[in-house]
Amino acid sequence: MSNxxxxxxxxxxxxxxxxxxxxxxxxxxxxxxxFDRITALAAQICGTPIALISLxxxxxxxxxxxxxxxxxxxxxxxxxCAHAINGQTLFEVDNTLxxxxxxxxxxxxxxxxIRFYAGVPLNDGxxxxxxxxxxxxxxxxxxNDAQRQALHLxxxxxxxxxxxxxxxxxxxxxxxxxxxxxxxxxxxxLVTDLDGLIQQASPGVSTLLGYQPAxxxxxxxxxxxxxTLRRLPEDSLRKPLAQTEGLGQVHEVxxxxxxxxxxxxxxxxxxxxxxxxxxxxxxxIAHDLSYRxxxxxxxxxxxxxLPGMVYQFQLDPDGQSHxxxxxxxxxxxxxxxxxxxxxxxxxxxxxxxxxDQRRVQEGIYLSARDLSLWHQEYRVMHPRKGLxxxxxxxxxQRQRDGSVLWHGFINDISARKQMERLKSxxxxxxxxxxxxPLTSIAxxxxxxxxxxxxxxxxxxxxxxxxxxxxxxxxxxxxxxxxDMDKLIAGKMTFxxxxxxxxxxxxxxxxxxxxxAQQHGIRLLHxxxxxxxxxxxxxxxxxxxxxxxSNALKFSPAQxxxxxxxxxxxxxxxxxxxxxxxxxxxxxxxxxxxKFSQADASDRRQKGGTGLGLAISKELIExxxxxxxxxxxxxxxxxxxxxxxxxxxxxxx
Amino acid sequence: xxxxxxxxxxxxDPSIQAVARVALEAVGGFQVLSCCCGQDALDQVxxxxxxxxxxxxxxxxxxxxxxxxxxxxxVDIGQIPVAFMTAKVQPSEIEHxxxxxxxDVIIKPFDPMQLATQIRAIWSQAHG
Numbered sequence: 170m171s172n173x174x175x176x177x178x179x180x181x182x183x184x185x186x187x188x189x190x191x192x193x194x195x196x197x198x199x200x201x202x203x204f205d206r207i208t209a210l211a212a213q214i215c216g217t218p219i220a221l222i223s224l225x226x227x228x229x230x231x232x233x234x235x236x237x238x239x240x241x242x243x244x245x246x247x248x249x250c251a252h253a254i255n256g257q258t259l260f261e262v263d264n265t266l267x268x269x270x271x272x273x274x275x276x277x278x279x280x281x282x283i284r285f286y287a288g289v290p291l292n293d294g295x296x297x298x299x300x301x302x303x304x305x306x307x308x309x310x311x312x313n314d315a316q317r318q319a320l321h322l323x324x325x326x327x328x329x330x331x332x333x334x335x336x337x338x339x340x341x342x343x344x345x346x347x348x349x350x351x352x353x354x355x356x357x358x359l360v361t362d363l364d365g366l367i368q369q370a371s372p373g374v375s376t377l378l379g380y381q382p383a384x385x386x387x388x389x390x391x392x393x394x395x396x397t398l399r400r401l402p403e404d405s406l407r408k409p410l411a412q413t414e415g416l417g418q419v420h421e422v423x424x425x426x427x428x429x430x431x432x433x434x435x436x437x438x439x440x441x442x443x444x445x446x447x448x449x450x451x452x453x454i455a456h457d458l459s460y461r462x463x464x465x466x467x468x469x470x471x472x473x474x475l476p477g478m479v480y481q482f483q484l485d486p487d488g489q490s491h492x493x494x495x496x497x498x499x500x501x502x503x504x505x506x507x508x509x510x511x512x513x514x515x516x517x518x519x520x521x522x523x524x525d526q527r528r529v530q531e532g533i534y535l536s537a538r539d540l541s542l543w544h545q546e547y548r549v550m551h552p553r554k555g556l557x558x559x560x561x562x563x564x565x566q567r568q569r570d571g572s573v574l575w576h577g578f579i580n581d582i583s584a585r586k587q588m589e590r591l592k593s594x595x596x597x598x599x600x601x602x603x604x605x606p607l608t609s610i611a612x613x614x615x616x617x618x619x620x621x622x623x624x625x626x627x628x629x630x631x632x633x634x635x636x637x638x639x640x641x642x643x644x645x646x647x648x649x650x651x652d653m654d655k656l657i658a659g660k661m662t663f664x665x666x667x668x669x670x671x672x673x674x675x676x677x678x679x680x681x682x683x684x685a686q687q688h689g690i691r692l693l694h695x696x697x698x699x700x701x702x703x704x705x706x707x708x709x710x711x712x713x714x715x716x717x718s719n720a721l722k723f724s725p726a727q728x729x730x731x732x733x734x735x736x737x738x739x740x741x742x743x744x745x746x747x748x749x750x751x752x753x754x755x756x757x758x759x760x761x762x763k764f765s766q767a768d769a770s771d772r773r774q775k776g777g778t779g780l781g782l783a784i785s786k787e788l789i790e791x792x793x794x795x796x797x798x799x800x801x802x803x804x805x806x807x808x809x810x811x812x813x814x815x816x817x818x819x820x821x
Numbered sequence: 822x823x824x825x826x827x828x829x830x831x832x833x834d835p836s837i838q839a840v841a842r843v844a845l846e847a848v849g850g851f852q853v854l855s856c857c858c859g860q861d862a863l864d865q866v867x868x869x870x871x872x873x874x875x876x877x878x879x880x881x882x883x884x885x886x887x888x889x890x891x892x893x894x895x896v897d898i899g900q901i902p903v904a905f906m907t908a909k910v911q912p913s914e915i916e917h918x919x920x921x922x923x924x925d926v927i928i929k930p931f932d933p934m935q936l937a938t939q940i941r942a943i944w945s946q947a948h949g
Contacts (some may be wrong), residue, residue: 601879616933
């Protein structure tokens with residue numbers, strides 16, 4: 170068939186042509202009067218029974234308008250129009266029977282018995298012939314010039330209608346979209362004229378403000394603003410609006426509900442204008458912010474009932490800082506209002522006591538660096554309350570922009586600090602007042618028992634010894650209480666220095682020999698590797714003395730206590746081993762707690778205060794060491810202390 | 822080395838005064854003058870001419886260190902060693918008292934049977 174002279178050639182730009190045709194959205198649509206009038210006119214002018222607007226797609230010609238023909242479409246290969254679109258001007262066949270291209274065309278040999286054909290390509294102006302406007306007769310014919318010219322003009326009109334029709338369709342769609350948006354936006358939408366008179370109101374205004382949209386017609390927008398913001402339109406609405414170039418301006422304002430109460434909204438104002446022309450009016454979109462207001466009020470109510478302040482603090486990557494949120498309690502802590510500190514953190518730092526400022530700042534940077542809990546106690550020079558102590562805690566979170574955001578709270582702890590000071594003064598006063606008489610009691614008894622005043626009558630000796638032992642226990646208890654108090658208050662100072670361990674162990678061993686002999690126990694020192702440790706000599710001796718006297722007290726007569734040391738990686742382990750009863754699993758868990766002894770009766774039998782091991786643990790931990798024990802009930806115990814090894818370079 | 826005989830003891834608590842006197846006289850065999858306060862000591866130090874001065878730190882009015890300061894103007898503490906007695910036992914404090922001119926510090930509560938021995942040890946260090 171392809172070499173049949175009647176087979177139409179395919180245009181060179183066929184694929185683009187087809188795309189252009191599809192884009193007009195004409196194919197297979199119902200007939201439209203405006204196109205039917207063109208075909209009727211064409212038929213009348215040319216005196217033909219048939220006129221068509223034919224569109225050629227890949228497979229067929231399809232008629233957008235048919236005048237005098239029933240068929241809706243025909244195959245492309247038999248279409249006269251498929252030939253016509255290959256040219257730029259009128260394609261005319263006066264007598265098909267005499268034309269070898271068409272004489273055997275089924276449309277010639279059968280219905281509709283075409284004898285005459287004249288078609289003008291419908292050019293879209295981009296070089297695509299979409300189809301033709303054609304006239305057809307069942308007998309041979311010849312068009313005159315006037316008819317040909319009319320056919321060209323009608324073809325041009327048809328293509329222009331294609332274009333306008335498409336634009337109208339687009340506009341309808343756009344309008345439908347706008348209408349849907351206008352009606353269903355989760356906000357109230359208002360359109361005003363240049364004077365701020367409302368022209369349209371979306372149904373959203375009834376939800377947001379309680380008005381029926383029709384009630385607002387021709388009402389001034391200003392009337393919806395609460396009195397405090399009445400002046401806004403003059404300065405903020407009208408003037409800047411005239412200057413903005415189509416971009417919406419966003420304001421947080423309060424609108425008036427029809428029943429009078431204020432409604433917080435985010436108001437976006439956008440001028441409505443055609444390109445390069447002054448605005449026709451304004452589009453106002455009001456988003457309900459009352460949910461946010463409610464959340465804020467809830468937070469405020471909760472915050473009001475908390476002591477101190479709750480807040481967010483943000484540190485930006487460039488070192489700038491601000492408080493995105495502070496509760497009213499910021500006045501209690503810093504004597505400043507939330508508004509005053511929001512963007513000016515310097516004002517907060519200025520009221521922190523000068524001696525604490527640096528520490529607080531370093532604490533914040535450390536917390537930001539490690540994303541660790543910020544927890545500090547510091548002093549504030551409160552403008553109303555004077556010098557106060559506060560305690561702050563906040564946990565940091567890294568934000569996507571690289572800043573760090575803390576959520577936390579700060580409390581006034583002046584009362585607690587005052588109590589602590591009173592307690593500390595009380596403890597030191599009481600202990601001094603207790604020690605003075607105790608010195609005399611213990612001293613007198615010591616002199617009497619020591620025979621300084623002559624032989625003690627045997628009938629009194631036991632009682633006097635009991636009195637002396639107990640006065641010593643009392644002294645130990647006071648010493649321990651004072652130590653514990655100092656440790657808890659962090660007031661004990663440690664003088665860490667390199668120590669020759671073996672010398673120190675030998676001294677400890679020697680000073681406990683007397684006590685060992687009293688109990689009939691052998692106290693041995695097994696020399697170790699001769700290392701240097703980093704510790705406070707006085708405090709280390711205190712701990713060793715506690716461990717040794719415990720070991721001696723709990724050893725059976727004729728038993729043995731061994732003091733030794735070993736290297737354990739970075740630390741030196743000092744061991745005190747005894748052959749005592751060992752430590753029961755039950756007691757093991759609380760052995761380092763205050764006032765703990767395996768058996769309440771131990772305290773009286775063995776003369777301890779129950780504070781020794783608790784103090785030892787604190788002391789060792791303050792020297793970066795560890796304390797522990799290994800024990801098998803019935804087979805003795807070994808208490809150990811791990812103390813950092815001294816190396817060149819880790820000296821304090 | 823000169824012989825240690827006479828000890829001036831300054832202490833506001835009469836009970837401790839009494840205990841120390843027995844510890845030093847009966848156990849140590851020294852001659853003791855007890856003073857109840859710093860001023861008392863200043864008034865009597867030249868008349869008594871002690872070999873050794875034992876000074877309580879915490880006293881009402883003039884405390885131990887203040888008394889020592891005044892004593893230095895009256896006697897040569899290079900020849901007459903002074904020791905403090907105190908309940909405060911922080912090593913740094915002991916250093917502080919030494920820097921004031923004290924030979925040593927005796928910690929309260931003291932062992933009365935050992936007090937004379939302790940003082941003799943300080944004495945022999947001072948004159949050794």
